[in-house]
Amino acid sequence: DSGVTQTPKHLITATGQRVTLRCSPRSGDLSVYWYQQSLDQGLQFLIQYYNGEERAKGNILERFSAQQFPDLHSELNLSSLELGDSALYFCASSLPGQGNIQYFGAGTRLSVL
């Protein structure tokens, strides 16, 4: 168990809908990262938050947004969903000063029908 909790494990929804994925980092970790894993793109970095502030953006679509709350949990919001958004979404967390070692949750599998 990595200590990173993601909910829900599975999500099935329809095109055009909006969903929210939730991540609770390991106790004490200040940084949260979101990654998308798909067959055609592999593992792609989406966005990083550090202690509530956005720190880095990767290949995140404008339809996607995220935030990190004062208790350090994070949510990834996906809107106007398309078939191509079907993927496994991972959250990871880390402590600063530990060489960017990231601990991953089990992921949320999103299926857009």
Place this chain on the structure above:
Amino acid sequence: AQSVTQPDIHITVSEGASLELRCNYSYGATPYLFWYVQSPGQGLQLLLKYFSGDTLVQGIKGFEAEFKRSQSSFNLRKPSVHWSDAAEYFCASSDRGSTLGRLYFGRGTQLTVWP
């Protein structure tokens, strides 16, 4: 930008045989390097990491990796594979000395183990 290449998409070995999974990175300086393993339906588990110093690093589950600067490689090895090692393996890199710690992943190598 950094990039990580795993040349082998799929490798099949017999149980008890040795294993080497290849990884090459592309970056101006030596990055932090990692190997993760993903079992079906699971998240990514860190096997080992290289920051600096000894170029042969030991990890969990009997895995080791060797950093070779001259070849920009960080290959993962195991002397004797067990059936439970069947999984997908990802090599990753990260900027050294940066708090923007995003990981750059290779496309992964799927390992099949024959009994």
